[in-house]
Amino acid sequence: MARAFFVHSRWLHTMTCCVPDRTPRADTRRRPRRVVALAAALSVLAGLSGPVAAQRPADHRVFPAAALRGELVVTAPPEVLLNGRPDRLAPGARIRGVDNLLVMSGAVAGQRLAVNYTREPTSGLLLDVWLLRPVERDNRPWPTSEQEARRWNFDPSSQTWKKP
Numbered sequence: 547m548a549r550a551f552f553v554h555s556r557w558l559h560t561m562t563c564c565v566p567d568r569t570p571r572a573d574t575r576r577r578p579r580r581v582v583a584l585a586a587a588l589s590v591l592a593g594l595s596g597p598v599a600a601q602r603p604a605d606h607r608v609f610p611a612a613a614l615r616g617e618l619v620v621t622a623p624p625e626v627l628l629n630g631r632p633d634r635l636a637p638g639a640r641i642r643g644v645d646n647l648l649v650m651s652g653a654v655a656g657q658r659l660a661v662n663y664t665r666e667p668t669s670g671l672l673l674d675v676w677l678l679r680p681v682e683r684d685n686r687p688w689p690t691s692e693q694e695a696r697r698w699n700f701d702p703s704s705q706t707w708k709k710p
Contacts, residue, residue: 616628618659624637639672640674660678662676
C-alpha cells in the first residue's frame with residue numbers, strides 16, 4: 547500500500563491547530579474498553595446518589611434558604627405588587643414558570659400568582675421569582691418575611707421549614 551506524501555507548509559496550512567495528526571496510535575484497540583469501563587463507573591456513581599435524591603419528592607424544585615413565599619401581581623413591568631404592597635423587579639430578575647423555564651414579566655401581567663422569591667442583597671429588589679406548582683404551594687409552613695426565616699429552621703434536603 548503506497549503512502550501519500552504529506553508536506554506541511556505554513557503557507558498552505560495557515561491554521562496550524564487544524565493540521566491532522568498523522569502519528570499512529572498504539573492504543574486504538576484499548577479505547578473502547580476504556581469507554582465501557584468509564585460508563586460502568588459513572589453508572590455506579592449515579593446509583594449511589596439515589597438515596598439522597600429520594601428524600602425530596604421528584605416534583606419539588608430546590609429553593610434556596612433565603613427564598614420567601616408571597617403573592618405576586620405584575621402591574622407594569624418592572625413594577626409589581628408583592629403581598630399587596632408596591633415593589634420592583636431588579637434589572638436582572640428571572641421569573642421561572644411551573645416548568646422551570648423563564649417567563650417574561652409581561653406574559654403574566656395582571657395575574658395573581660403564588661410565588662417563592664429572593665431579593666437582591668444590596669438594593670432589596672426582587673431578583674429570583676418562582677411560580678409555584680400546586681404541590682409546592684401545599685408545602686407549609688414557608689416563611690413570608692425575613693424575620694420568620696431567621697427564626698425558623700430550614701432543611702434543604704427535604705425543602706421544609708420547621709417552626710421553633
